[in-house]
Amino acid sequence: MERRDFGRLGQISALTLGGGGLGGVWGSTDRGEAVATVHAALDAGITMLDVAPSYGDDYEAERVIGDALRSSSHPDAQVTSKVQVHDVPPGGDFAGLIGRSLEGSLTRLGRDHLDLFLLHTQLLPRDGSASAAGTIHWDSYRDAVIPAFEHLRETGKIRAWGITAVGHPQTTLDALQSSPRPDAAQIIVNPLDMNGDMWIYPDVAPRNDELIDVASAHGIPILAIRAVAAGSLTDNLDRNLPPTHPAAKDFAEAAPFRKLAADLGTSAAVLAHRYALSVPGVSSVILGVKNRRELTECLQAEAEGPLPAEVLTAIHALPGSRRTQG
Numbered sequence: 001m002e003r004r005d006f007g008r009l010g011q012i013s014a015l016t017l018g019g020g021g022l023g024g025v026w027g028s029t030d031r032g033e034a035v036a037t038v039h040a041a042l043d044a045g046i047t048m049l050d051v052a053p054s055y056g057d058d059y060e061a062e063r064v065i066g067d068a069l070r071s072s073s074h075p076d077a078q079v080t081s082k083v084q085v086h087d088v089p090p091g092g093d094f095a096g097l098i099g100r101s102l103e104g105s106l107t108r109l110g111r112d113h114l115d116l117f118l119l120h121t122q123l124l125p126r127d128g129s130a131s132a133a134g135t136i137h138w139d140s141y142r143d144a145v146i147p148a149f150e151h152l153r154e155t156g157k158i159r160a161w162g163i164t165a166v167g168h169p170q171t172t173l174d175a176l177q178s179s180p181r182p183d184a185a186q187i188i189v190n191p192l193d194m195n196g197d198m199w200i201y202p203d204v205a206p207r208n209d210e211l212i213d214v215a216s217a218h219g220i221p222i223l224a225i226r227a228v229a230a231g232s233l234t235d236n237l238d239r240n241l242p243p244t245h246p247a248a249k250d251f252a253e254a255a256p257f258r259k260l261a262a263d264l265g266t267s268a269a270v271l272a273h274r275y276a277l278s279v280p281g282v283s284s285v286i287l288g289v290k291n292r293r294e295l296t297e298c299l300q301a302e303a304e305g306p307l308p309a310e311v312l313t314a315i316h317a318l319p320g321s322r323r324t325q326g
Contacts, residue, residue: 001045001302004283006221008160008183009078009115012284014277015302016048016080016223017041021290022064023056026231027238029290031064038068040292042077044299050223050286052082052120053105062108070110080223081105082120082164087140088131094144095151102157116184117158119145122200123167123175130168132200138171146180160184164225165215166198169207176214186286187211189224189276190233191257192320197230197246216281224285227276231288233257234269256318264311269294273301275315 003011020026022034029037038049055061062081069077083101085094102117119141124131126138136145149161162184165172176185188195188208195206215222231237232250235258241248254268261271276285289295307315315321 001299003047006184006283007219009221012078013045013047014284015041015046015298016050016284016286017046017295018225018286018288019049019051019055019061019065021288021294022051023061024290025055025061026288026290031060031067033291034060034064035068035071037289037292037295038065039072040295041287042068042072042074044295047076048078048080048115048284050080051105051109052118053101054082054084054120059104059108062105066109078115079109079111080116080118081109081114082118084120084134085140085145086121086134086136088124088133088135088137094140095148098145098148099152102152106157113156114158116160116162117149117152118161118184118186119149119163121164121167123163123171125168126171126174130201135167135200138174141175142178150180162186162220162223165211166195168201169204169211172211173207173214176211176218176220181218181220184221184223184283185211185215186223186225187215188226189222189279189282189285190227190229190272191275191315192229192233192250192254192318194229194232194250194254195226198226199246212279212281221283222281224276224279224282227285228269228272228288229254233272235261235267253320256320257315260314260318267297269297270301270304271307271311271315273298274304274307275312277302278306278312 002014006012051061121136124135152158160183162182165185165187230247258268261268287298
């Protein structure tokens, strides 16, 4: 598998195995199949595993990775996990919360450090024009979260820290441009710029392309997330959702994308993953697979390589593509 540069962490595989599917977030699976999927991913050359305490009931994704690594012949696998820290409602001891979350993750994973530790909380607009539960203000991020992360890196509990860059666009751009900058950023990357049921600012347009450009300009490695937009850019949604659910709405709007994939003789998921792998600046694409069958499809996408120019042009001409949104 192709290796790409990833800043402080050296080189990592072009695909990263995510924990959402392993934890049952994207449809049902079981512990045995999830652990087998981790082993298959490592055997295929995937070098990074990305989880979070919130992925699945009772920290299931972290428990899956812990079980898999204890029985793995790949001791050098790198592991990412996350922490949710918010001050809406008002928070308190940020450093203590971050430290306790990290220790819990390390215990479940069976490790003494994380390779990458991410803030998994959306940043609010700095002008106070919006607020939502489970979010964080700029001042709390700058004055409390960053110093806590920097301390953990200095003491060897983590090797690098980063952010999930899906908060308010301008504030998130500020985070990427202000020193100290994150060592990595997870950014939404998919053909139709669908936010995969993560967007909480209905009156604000996403600026994912700009986030990619700014991160790249500052040398911040990018982990692409939502490559298939929470399942909306696949041939069939793999879980029952009401038609009003954001992912179900996106799935309906993605019909032209599925037709293009069929015309090209491939699946929508393969085409979407190849697209994300083709975006300049992306170091690795995080997979949301929950079993070995889905993993095989993603490995096929990586093996087929970046998309040719004419296919990218066809995707950018589709209704809903960000390139047709101006």
